[in-house]
Amino acid sequence: xxxxxxxxxxxxxxxxxxxxxxxxxxxxxxxxxxxxxxxxxxxxxxxxxxxxxxxxxxxxxxxxxxxxxxxxxxxxxxxxxxxxxxxxxxxxxxxxxxxxxxxxxxxxxxxxxxxxxxxxxxxxxxxxxxxxxxxxxxxxxxxxxxxxxxxxxxxxxxxxxxxxxxxxxxxxxxxxxxxxxxxxxxxxxxxxxxxxxxxxxxxxxxxxxxxxxxxxxxxxxxxxxxxxxxxxxxxxxxxxxxxxxx
Numbered sequence: 463x464x465x466x467x468x469x470x471x472x473x474x475x476x477x478x479x480x481x482x483x484x485x486x487x488x489x490x491x492x493x494x495x496x497x498x499x500x501x502x503x504x505x506x507x508x509x510x511x512x513x514x515x516x517x518x519x520x521x522x523x524x525x526x527x528x529x530x531x532x533x534x535x536x537x538x539x540x541x542x543x544x545x546x547x548x549x550x551x552x553x554x555x556x557x558x559x560x561x562x563x564x565x566x567x568x569x570x571x572x573x574x575x576x577x578x579x580x581x582x583x584x585x586x587x588x589x590x591x592x593x594x595x596x597x598x599x600x601x602x603x604x605x606x607x608x609x610x611x612x613x614x615x616x617x618x619x620x621x622x623x624x625x626x627x628x629x630x631x632x633x634x635x636x637x638x639x640x641x642x643x644x645x646x647x648x649x650x651x652x653x654x655x656x657x658x659x660x661x662x663x664x665x666x667x668x669x670x671x672x673x674x675x676x677x678x679x680x681x682x683x684x685x686x687x688x689x690x691x692x693x694x695x696x697x698x699x700x701x702x703x704x705x706x707x708x
Contacts, residue, residue: 560602563664574672641653
């Protein structure tokens with residue numbers, strides 16, 4: 463069974479400092495979002511327990527709220543929320559949509575930061591990060607049942623265009639297990655951790671890993687282990703301890 467984890471070996475007290483930095487950044491994001499009036503339909507008087515909710519990683523996800531609020535409110539999606547905020551995609555998810563989001567948890571995003579020698583969040587790489595995260599968002603509302611019905615009618619995999627507009631995400635049902643699988647252009651697959659959570663402006667899934675729309679992080683970023691030692695750590699970055707001075 464897949465178990466959530468957001469730690470990277472060997473970080474220790476520096477990891478705690480990074481978590482604190484990310485919590486501060488997410489708090490600032492929540493304050494900023496509260497100042498923006500979302501056009502998406504939502505409960506104007508939310509009361510805990512008054513609407514259908516799902517507990518994910520010990521945090522309730524309310525189905526009458528917009529997908530951006532659910533992402534920002536989840537500790538297991540902190541890195542994803544930070545990435546969306548830095549690329550402007552978080553404000554996109556405030557709109558009516560609808561959007562179907564396949565959100566990666568902390569661990570795979572931190573691994574991507576590791577693979578990019580700590581440079582994934584550098585300002586110069588914002589277009590690459592935006593394309594990577596846009597690949598996790600599909601315009602439209604696709605419940606698990608709808609996806610399975612489409613696959614059955616197609617008698618095989620179904621490809622949907624992601625938010626970036628250039629890349630497709632492919633869906634299929636795994637023979638034997640019957641699980642819903644996601645696949646990228648390189649043939650890599652991704653499984654679902656949390657499935658089919660309705661939101662007021664779409665559907666939220668949480669995946670077990672992160673797929674790529676065809677970018678090779680280390681090669682496309684032009685990073686190298688030598689260059690990694692020159693980086694300066696900024697609180698709120700994906701915390702891996704790689705290529706960052708603490």
